[in-house]
Amino acid sequence: MATVASTLLAGLGDGAVYALIAVSFVIIFRATGVLNFAQPGLLILGTYVTSVLAVDRGVPFWVAAVIAVLVVAAISMGIERVAIRPMIGRPVFSTALVTVGIFIVLLILAFRLFAARARTIADPWQLEQWCLVQGETLCAVSLYQHHAGKIAVVAVVLGLLGVWLSRSRVGLAMRATSLDQEAALAQGINVGRMFSLSWALGGGLAALGGILLAANGSVVQANDALFALVALPALILGGIDSLRGAVVGGLVIGLVSALSSTYQPIHAPWLGPNFENVAPYLVMILVLLIRPYGLFGTKEVQRL
């Protein structure tokens, strides 16, 4: 029982970060109709900038994180302006391939920047734990501070984002743009600016996701960019165009991953080590087979 509780808490902690990264995909997907494969590159840049500022320069972690998010948001906006804007009106598939190219460029850049070193980001949580339920000798239910921190940060950020998108004038204009670009134009909305804004948001959220992913007391390398791909199962599960779906999908994937890392070695050791990294993709395949539009996604209706 105690193990279940610890596992679930850890799963929610990681799941919150997956949710954040999935949301960063959804924001860009809804605005521009493109699944942005460059997100992992933006994510690792966020980690790198934080690491340079916080570890090398001694800037306080939170300040470093905010600066990193802003820097990556600006880079993301630049990418949209230079590489994506000219693709408007082209098939979505071409644009998606452009983002794959950008991803490769960013990944190579990240390898250069990291220079084969493993970095840390000096997060305030490290490996500290809180003991929630004391056992007889050892702690029965424990919670890593970084998991609690991740849940708190993601809840605050996504909460603010949700309120902003649904209440503010610009947020409403952004959602209108994602529903019907031409009709949004006809209302006098500057659609180009909405595209920039959604890329900036998507990039900033990816950077924050990267920072939180690295905030577990261990080291981070350029390769870790690929952890962002775990957002894909979350996206598919939630439905690729739904913000709520991304959050639910992220949390579920986090739980699945945590549960399989705790129980698979005990109950199904024949599946081999590191099965928890595979489990999310199994979920993804299942979802694609049974419910391809995900839990909350728009069901595609075709008239014959």
Add this chain to the structure above:
Amino acid sequence: MLAVHNLEVVYEDVMLAVRGASLSVGRDRVVALLGANGAGKTSLLRAMTGLLDVHRGKITRGEVTIEGRRLNTGNASSVVRAGVGQVMEGRRVFVEFTVEENLRVGGHTAGGAGLEEKFDRIYGMFPVLADRRRTTAGYLSGGEQQMLAIGRAMMSDPDYLLLDEPSLGLAPKMVERIRDLIVEINQAGTGILLIEQNAAMALSIAHHGYVMENGITVMDASADTLRADEDIQEFYLGVGAEGTSLRDVKHYKRRKRWLS
């Protein structure tokens, strides 16, 4: 006065859709623009409101002016700011938004100021919308959606309102209500350009009318003159052809009269 001078529109650098259209709309007028499918009416509207870019078209000649000044048709947002609103063909309401959110998007260019007053004015004009302000727009009936689309366009307080086929797909009763609303909007001081295939409806409220064919405005006359015109009656109002077999009508000859 909103005016179009000898406008020429080309799609994809090759397709000439509008080739010399001119018209003008006064603020106290309802002006009808008639024409068959493919005559270039919607292209003309897109050219006037800066939506050509999305469809890979551009204006190759001519210009649009508002109160004598050149209207920047390269940018849809500045067209709305200059006081030209539009209701697009097929309503195009944001179906996932509530009625009120749709209206708020319509007021986007005006910023947050005076939002409540505008809501009150629109809801006064369209009481149906007031009752359903929290309803998702996709669940409204066709007529209600059309009213919402008109209300949304009115949120920017336009001096001129361009309507593309507002009667499309609506029941006759609803067409009448929309027609009365257009008259009401006009009397409150907004110039109307009404693009319609339903010529009977358009000419019943218009002061002035244009007929467009093959991308050119071929007729420019008062609504009374148009209603009395034999060709308009036959081709657009569906009168006069009774009793004669269609086989006897030589379309190519009769069409020639339009273009000469």
